[in-house]
Amino acid sequence: xxxxxxxxxxxxxxxxxxxxxxxxxxxxxxxxxxxxxxxxxxxxxxxxxxxxxxxxxxxxxxxxxxxxxxxxxxxxxxxxxxxxxxxxxxxxxxxxxxxxxxxxxxxxxxxxxxxxxxxxxxxxxxxxxxxxxxxxxxxxxxxxxxxxxxxxxxxxxxxxxxxxxxxxxxxxxxxxxxxxxxxxxxxxxxxxxxxxxxxxxxxxxxxxxxxxxxxxxxxxxxxxxxxxxxxxxxxxxxxxxxxxxxxxxxxxxxxxxxxxxxxxxxxxxxxxxxxxxxxxxxxxxxxxxxxxxxxxxxxxxxxxxxxxxxxxxxxxxxxxxxxxxxxxxxxxxxxxxxxxxxxxxxxxxxxxxxxxxxxxxxxxxxxxxxxxxxxxxxxxxxxxxxxxxxxxxxxxxxxxxxxxxxxxxxxxxxxxxxxxxxxxxxxxxxxxxxxxxxxxxxxxxxxxxxxxxxxxxxxxxxxxxxxxxxxxx
Amino acid sequence: xxxxxxxxxxxxxxxxxxxxxxxxxxxxxxxxxxxxxxxxxxxxxxxxxxxxxxxxxxxxxxxxxxxxxxxxxxxxxxxxxxxxxxxxxxxxxxxxxxxxxxxxxxxxxxxxxxxxxxxxxxxxxxxxxxxxxxxxxxxxxxxxxxxxxxxxxxxxxxxxxxxxxxxxxxxxxxxxxxxxxxxxxxxxxxxxxxxxxxxxxxxxxxxxxxxxxxxxxxxxxxxxxxxxxxxxxxxxxxxxxxxxxxxxxxxxxxxxxxxxxxxxxxxxxxxxxxxxxxxxxxxxxxxxxxxxxxxxxxxxxxxxxxxxxxxxxxxxxxxxxxxxxxxxxxxxxxxxxxxxxxxxxxxxxxxxxxxxxxxxxxxxxxxxxxxxxxxxxxxxxxxxxxxxxxxxxxxxxxxxxxxxxxxxxxxxxxxxxxxxxxxxxxxxxxxxxxxxxxxxxxxxxxxxxxxxxxxxxxxxxxxxxxxxxxxxx
Numbered sequence: 001x002x003x004x005x006x007x008x009x010x011x012x013x014x015x016x017x018x019x020x021x022x023x024x025x026x027x028x029x030x031x032x033x034x035x036x037x038x039x040x041x042x043x044x045x046x047x048x049x050x051x052x053x054x055x056x057x058x059x060x061x062x063x064x065x066x067x068x069x070x071x072x073x074x075x076x077x078x079x080x081x082x083x084x085x086x087x088x089x090x091x092x093x094x095x096x097x098x099x100x101x102x103x104x105x106x107x108x109x110x111x112x113x114x115x116x117x118x119x120x121x122x123x124x125x126x127x128x129x130x131x132x133x134x135x136x137x138x139x140x141x142x143x144x145x146x147x148x149x150x151x152x153x154x155x156x157x158x159x160x161x162x163x164x165x166x167x168x169x170x171x172x173x174x175x176x177x178x179x180x181x182x183x184x185x186x187x188x189x190x191x192x193x194x195x196x197x198x199x200x201x202x203x204x205x206x207x208x209x210x211x212x213x214x215x216x217x218x219x220x221x222x223x224x225x226x227x228x229x230x231x232x233x234x235x236x237x238x239x240x241x242x243x244x245x246x247x248x249x250x251x252x253x254x255x256x257x258x259x260x261x262x263x264x265x266x267x268x269x270x271x272x273x274x275x276x277x278x279x280x281x282x283x284x285x286x287x288x289x290x291x292x293x294x295x296x297x298x299x300x301x302x303x304x305x306x307x308x309x310x311x312x313x314x315x316x317x318x319x320x321x322x323x324x325x326x327x328x329x330x331x332x333x334x335x336x337x338x339x340x341x342x343x344x345x346x347x348x349x350x351x352x353x354x355x356x357x358x359x360x361x362x363x364x365x366x367x368x369x370x371x372x373x374x375x376x377x378x379x380x381x382x383x384x385x386x387x388x389x390x391x392x393x394x395x396x397x398x399x400x401x402x403x404x405x406x407x408x409x410x411x412x413x414x415x416x417x418x419x420x421x422x423x424x425x426x427x428x429x430x431x432x433x434x435x436x437x438x439x440x441x442x443x444x445x446x447x448x449x450x451x452x453x454x455x456x457x458x459x460x461x462x463x464x465x466x467x468x469x470x471x472x473x
Numbered sequence: 474x475x476x477x478x479x480x481x482x483x484x485x486x487x488x489x490x491x492x493x494x495x496x497x498x499x500x501x502x503x504x505x506x507x508x509x510x511x512x513x514x515x516x517x518x519x520x521x522x523x524x525x526x527x528x529x530x531x532x533x534x535x536x537x538x539x540x541x542x543x544x545x546x547x548x549x550x551x552x553x554x555x556x557x558x559x560x561x562x563x564x565x566x567x568x569x570x571x572x573x574x575x576x577x578x579x580x581x582x583x584x585x586x587x588x589x590x591x592x593x594x595x596x597x598x599x600x601x602x603x604x605x606x607x608x609x610x611x612x613x614x615x616x617x618x619x620x621x622x623x624x625x626x627x628x629x630x631x632x633x634x635x636x637x638x639x640x641x642x643x644x645x646x647x648x649x650x651x652x653x654x655x656x657x658x659x660x661x662x663x664x665x666x667x668x669x670x671x672x673x674x675x676x677x678x679x680x681x682x683x684x685x686x687x688x689x690x691x692x693x694x695x696x697x698x699x700x701x702x703x704x705x706x707x708x709x710x711x712x713x714x715x716x717x718x719x720x721x722x723x724x725x726x727x728x729x730x731x732x733x734x735x736x737x738x739x740x741x742x743x744x745x746x747x748x749x750x751x752x753x754x755x756x757x758x759x760x761x762x763x764x765x766x767x768x769x770x771x772x773x774x775x776x777x778x779x780x781x782x783x784x785x786x787x788x789x790x791x792x793x794x795x796x797x798x799x800x801x802x803x804x805x806x807x808x809x810x811x812x813x814x815x816x817x818x819x820x821x822x823x824x825x826x827x828x829x830x831x832x833x834x835x836x837x838x839x840x841x842x843x844x845x846x847x848x849x850x851x852x853x854x855x856x857x858x859x860x861x862x863x864x865x866x867x868x869x870x871x872x873x874x875x876x877x878x879x880x881x882x883x884x885x886x887x888x889x890x891x892x893x894x895x896x897x898x899x900x901x902x903x904x905x906x907x908x909x910x911x912x913x914x915x916x917x918x919x920x921x922x923x924x925x926x927x928x929x930x931x932x933x934x935x936x937x938x939x940x941x942x943x944x945x946x
Contacts, residue, residue, distance in 0.1 A: 037779070045794075046631065051794045051795070074587060075586075077586065080581050082566060086563075089559065107555060114760075114766070115766065146801075147800060149798065150800050153799055157518075180798055183799065293806055294806055295805075303509035315509070321525065325653055325655065326656065326799070328768065331767055331769075331806075333804075
C-alpha cells in the first residue's frame with residue numbers, strides 16, 4: 001500500500017482492519033442514532049490543516065496503491081530483521097546486570113515497572129551525542145521521550161506560559177512542529193528560509209515585529225541539516241550567526257536533527273555542538289538511525305531555570321514534570337531496544353548506519369541524475385540537490401496543489417507532496433505554491449526511474465495544459 | 474529504595490545515575506553562569522501542586538529508603554519474568570503471520586516502521602473488553618495510547634475547546650487526571666464522593682452552578698471500581714443513576730478502570746457496559762493487568778462527531794489526530810508485548826491475573842485485620858475496607874500533612890500518602906485533611922505487619938502529642 005508521509009514521521013495506517021477511504025469515493029460513515037458531538041465543541045486544532053493535511057494526503061495515497069510514491073518519508077527497511085529485537089533486549093538486560101551491577105530483581109523492575117520519568121538510556125544517549133555529534137552534555141539534562149514529537153510538545157508546553165508567548169519557525173516547516181504548537185495554542189511565526197536555510201533579515205523583522213506587537217518570541221525552530229521538507233542545510237557560518245542572534249535577541253533555538261547522519265559530503269557541526277551559552281534546546285530522534293517503531297527520541301535541555309525561591313534547576317527537570325502528566329515515562333521496553341542497539345555499536349550510530357547512508361546517497365544521486373536527464377537545460381522545471389537527508393524539492397511553473405496531486409496519482413501513477421502543506425500562513429498553506437517535495441528514502445532505483453518517467457510525463461502534459469490555458473486567455 | 478507513588482502510576486526515579494535529593498538536605502544544584510530562564514516564564518502548571526506533589530513525596534521517600542512504604546502504588550512484581558518478554562513478542566509476531574496472514578516484509582514493517590496512529594492491537598483490546606468487561610465496541614472506536622495518561626490528555630485536549638469548557642471530577646481525584654487537565658489549561662470542578670462514590674446533590678449543584686457562571690461542563694471523571702485514592706466503589710444502581718444524569722444534564726462520563734479485575738466480591742458492571750447512548754468515554758490501562766513498563770493503555774471513544782460539512786465520524790478519529798501530534802503512535806514493540814500476553818490468554822486477563830488478584834486480596838485483608846487489631850473499638854482512628862484495588866484510607870483525629878509524613882518516615886520508619894494531595898481546591902490541597910492513603914500492592918505480609926506496628930506507634934504518639942497540645946491551650 002502506497003502511503004504519503006507528509007512529515008517523515010506521521011505515518012501510515014496499515015492495519016488489516018483499516019484501509020482509509022479513498023478521497024473520491026468516501027463511503028458513508030455509519031450514521032449515528034443522534035450526533036453526540038460536533039467539531040465546534042472540540043479543540044480548534046482538530047479542524048486545522050496542521051492536523052488534517054496528513055489524513056487528506058493519506059486518503060489520496062491509499063486510493064492509488066499502485067502509484068510510485070515520492071511522498072513516503074519513511075526510513076529504508078531492508079536492513080531490519082525481526083530477530084534483532086530480542087537480541088537488542090538481551091544486550092540491554094546484560095548491560096543492566098554487568099555494567100550497572102543490577103540484581104535480577106532490579107533488572108526485572110527496570111523493564112517491567114514504572115520507571116524514571118527522564119528515561120533509562122540517558123547515559124547511553126549522552127555517550128552517543130559525544131561520539132557522533134561532539135555534543136557534551138550532562139545526562140541529567142536529557143529527557144528520553146516517546147519519539148521526537150513528544151519532545152517538541154514538552155518544550156512548547158513549557159515555553160507557552162501565556163498569550164504573549166509565540167514561536168518562530170523557519171518556513172517551510174516540518175508539520176509535526178506546527179501541529180505540536182497547535183496543541184498548546186502557541187502561534188507560529190514563519191521565518192523565510194532562502195538558500196541559506198534562514199533569512200536573517202526576515203528573522204529580525206519577525207522578532208522585532210512580534211515584540212512591537214506586545215508578543216514574546218520564545219524560540220526559533222530550525223532543522224539545520226537536510227531540513228524536512230526543503231532539504232536545505234545551513235553552513236557553519238550561518239549556524240554561528242544564528243547562535244549570536246539568539247543571544248542578542250534573547251530567544252532559544254530548537255534544533256531538530258533527524259537526518260544529520262545521512263550526509264554525502266563533510267558534516268557540519270550542529271548548533272548544539274557550537275552552543276557555548278545554552279541557547280540551544282536539542283531535539284533528537286532514533287527513528288531514522290535505529291527504528292521508528294520504538295518511538296524513542298529525546299530532548300537535551302541543559303538550560304537553567306530559577307524558581308521563585310531562587311533555587312536553580314535544569315529545564316530538563318521542568319520538562320520531566322510535564323512528561324509525568326503526558327506519558328508518565330517512555331516505555332522501558334522501547335528504550336531497551338534502542339539501548340541494546342546503541343550498546344552493540346559502542347554507542348556510535350555512524351558505523352551502524354553506513355549501509356543505509358549509502359542507500360540514501362545513491363537514491364538522491366539517481367533522483368538528481370534522473371531529473372537532469374528528463375528536464376534538461378532550458379526546462380522551466382528546477383530542483384535542489386541536498387547533500388543529505390531524504391528530500392528534494394522540485395519547482396514547476398504551475399501551482400502544485402492537492403487537486404493536481406490527485407490527477408498525478410490517478411492519471412500518471414505517481415505521488416509526491418505539495419509543498420504548500422509546509423507553509424503555515426495563518427493556519428493555511430501558501431496557496432499557489434509551485435513546488436513539490438520528493439522523497440526517495442524507501443524506493444528502489446527501479447522505482448525511482450519509473451516514478452521519474454511518470455512524473456516527467458505528468459509535468460510535460462501539465463505544462464502543455466497550462467500553455468493552452470494561457471493561449472485561451 | 475522505598476518510593477512514594479502518589480498516583481499509582483506516576484512513579485519512581487531509580488536510575489543508577491539519579492537518586493533524588495532528600496528533602497532536608499537538598500544539595501546545592503550546580504550554579505549556572507547565569508540564569509537562562511525563570512519559572513515565571515514557563516507554563517503555570519509547572520508550579521502547580523498537581524505536577525509538583527509527586528516530586529516532593531518522592532524526595533521524602535528517597536530520603537528514608539529503609540522506611541516501610543504504604544505509599545507505593547505500583548503493581549506486585551513477583552510474578553514477572555524477563556524471559557516472558559521475547560516470548561510475548563514472538564507470540565504477537567506469530568499472530569501477524571498466521572492469524573492475519575502478514576508477509577515477512579509486512580511483519581517486519583509492522584514492528585519496526587511508523588504505524589497506525591490508533592494502534593495495532595485494537596482488535597485484541599476489543600476482544601478483551603468483550604470477554605472481561607462485557608463491553609462491545611467497534612475496534613475502530615479504540616485508540617491505543619502511551620499508557621492511560623496519554624488517553625486522558627487526548628480526551629481533555631479535545632474537550633477543552635475554549636475558556637468556557639470545564640471538567641468535573643469526583644474528589645478526592647487521581648492526581649494524573651488533575652495534571653492532565655493542567656496541561657490543557659482546563660479547570661477541574663470537584664464533586665464530593667461520599668460513601669456512594671459520588672454525591673449526586675453536589676454533582677447537580679456543580680453542573681448547574683457552572684452553567685450559571687457561563688461555563689460548560691463537558692465531562693465528569695469517575696473511577697467507579699476501587700478508586701484511587703479513596704478505594705470506594707459505586708453500586709450498579711449508582712452507576713445507572715450517573716448515566717441517567719449524564720444524559721439529562723448533557724455531559725460525558727470519563728470512566729477510568731485500572732483496578733476492576735482486582736476484586737474480592739462480585740464484580741459490578743462498568744458504566745461503559747451499562748452505557749446505551751455513548752455517554753461514556755472509557756479509559757483503559759494494561760499497567761496493572763499486564764505490566765506498567767510497556768506503557769500501553771487505551772481509550773474507547775465511540776461517540777459520533779459531526780463535522781462542518783455534516784459528515785459524521787468517531788470521536789476516536791478526532792483523538793487520533795491529536796495523538797498524531799503528541800506521540801505519533803504508541804510504540805509497536807510495546808503493543809506487541811501486551812498483544813502477546815493477550816494472545817497467550819485468549820484475550821482474557823481474568824485468569825492471567827488470578828494469582829496477583831489473590832495476593833492483593835490477602836494483603837488488603839491483612840491490612841484491615843492489622844488495623845482492627847491495633848486500633849480497637851473506641852479508638853478515634855477509623856478506616857474503610859474496599860472490596861478490591863490497592864488502596865485503603867485511614868482517618869485520624871489530626872491533620873495528616875507533609876510535615877507529619879516526614880516525621881512518620883524519619884522517627885517511625887513508615888511512609889504513607891497524605892490524602893490532601895488528592896483534593897484539588899483552587900490548585901491547592903485541602904488543608905487540614907485528616908486522612909492518609911495506605912497501599913499494600915507491593916508489600917509482603919511481614920512488611921505489612923511491621924509497617925502497621927510502626928504506624929500504630931506513630932499515631933498513638935501523635936494522638937498523645939495532640940492531647941497535650943489541647944491541654945496546653
